[in-house]
Amino acid sequence: MLIVVLIICFQYDALNKQLHISPYVTIAICGVLAWIVWRISKELDNRFMKGMEGEDLVYRELKKLRSNPSLIRDFSYGKKGDVDYIIVLSTCVWAIEVKSISGTITYREGVLYKNDYSFDRNPITQIKGEIKCVKDYINESLGIQLPVRGIIVFSNPKTKLKFGQFPIDGVYIVGIKWILKIIEENSKGKEIISSEECKLVENALKQYSCVV
16 A cells, blocks of 8 residues: 555656645645555454454354354355355255454345445355355365355354244345254254265365364
8 A cells, every 4th residue: 555655646746846836735735645555555454353343253253153063264166155154964065155354234135235235246146156166166066066055144243133943035144142042943854865965065165164
């Protein structure tokens, strides 16, 4: 960011010499530019840190799962694959998207809103793309077709949302306190793959992610 400011200032200084603008004006403008860039950089850093803290909170909750599955983190494959967490179970696979924002979350006609304002990127569209990516990747790499379920988890305890335990538009939208219950209650049923096949799926996913 500092380099960008310096480049702008040098370019502006060269223009000033042609236009004969006071050097004091140049210093003042460069100072304002530096402050703006610093504020933007600080905001981006804050968002990044909040995102990482939110993912860590969810990680600690997921480690409490009774089945003790491997947690695959930051799966990235293709244009739509950037999944915060993936859990492979014998009955299904879970794709988990973590949101660290606070506020009141509502839903209308396929779109989530925070404090009545839509997100820059609709989380429902986002998690559905991630579900498809994970499902397609498992099928392409191993020839195994598994049901992939999606959860959007709001990790900030101050976030207000009242969607209950039922899926909204095909995905679960919950606060962090509900994530264990949702996964455990909706992972019951007949086993689709063996524990050995679970390991094969996990190892395939590891190639584009990390296991924690």
